[in-house]
Amino acid sequence: MNDKEPLQPSASQRHRARSAVVQALYQWELSGYPMTQVVATFRADNDLKRADTVFFHDALMAIDKKHDELVASFRLYLSREYAELTPIERNILLLGAYELSVRIDIPYKVVISEAIALSKKFGATDGHKFVNGVLDQLASQTRSIEVQEHKSRERV
Numbered sequence: 437m438n439d440k441e442p443l444q445p446s447a448s449q450r451h452r453a454r455s456a457v458v459q460a461l462y463q464w465e466l467s468g469y470p471m472t473q474v475v476a477t478f479r480a481d482n483d484l485k486r487a488d489t490v491f492f493h494d495a496l497m498a499i500d501k502k503h504d505e506l507v508a509s510f511r512l513y514l515s516r517e518y519a520e521l522t523p524i525e526r527n528i529l530l531l532g533a534y535e536l537s538v539r540i541d542i543p544y545k546v547v548i549s550e551a552i553a554l555s556k557k558f559g560a561t562d563g564h565k566f567v568n569g570v571l572d573q574l575a576s577q578t579r580s581i582e583v584q585e586h587k588s589r590e591r592v
Contacts, residue, residue: 445488452487454531454550457495458558461527464500471500499534506533513573515566524559525567532571536578544575544582 445453456478464474475496484492499506510533511518518526528551535547548571555564576583 445491449486449488450491451550451553452484453489453491453495454554455557456482456484456487456492457499457531458524458527458554460492460496461499461530462523464496465523465527471496495531495534498538499530502534502538503530506530506537509533509537509578510570510574513570522560522563524555525563528554528559528567529570532567533574536571536575540579544579545586548572548575 459482460474460478463469463478464471467474469477475493479489507518507530510529514521521529531554532547532551535542536544539547548568551567551571552564555567559567
């Protein structure tokens with residue numbers, strides 16, 4: 437590795453970034469402010485030194501830009517209307533949909549596992565089961581080859 441290659445963020449840095457993304461999305465949804473303003477305010481008000489700030493920024497900008505497309509990607513798998521989801525469920529599903537569709541460098545199992553952890557941390561008692569079910573179905577659609585390879589390895 438040469439000196440110019442960026443270091444890969446650690447799992448804990450990425451986890452902190454995901455947690456911050458969910459919180460910033462919550463602020464965005466409640467405030468109605470433009471995403472750029474929410475990001476600037478969130479960064480000013482929160483210590484993100486130990487988080488993957490590149491992931492934080494990229495995720496929020498992409499979710500803002502592709503919001504309707506991301507919602508459409510998982511709406512089919514919802515057991516109730518999108519508007520009836522809690523803000524936490526909506527935001528974790530948005531983050532998961534972003535990672536599954538845009539961040540193909542992140543294994544789908546990691547995306548789902550992190551979404552479950554965030555749901556347990558921020559969401560309702562059994563919200564993680566709902567998020568798991570929706571993202572599992574979305575992964576089967578968006579990452580069908582990766583999911584099939586994983587399942588075939590599990591059977592061996």
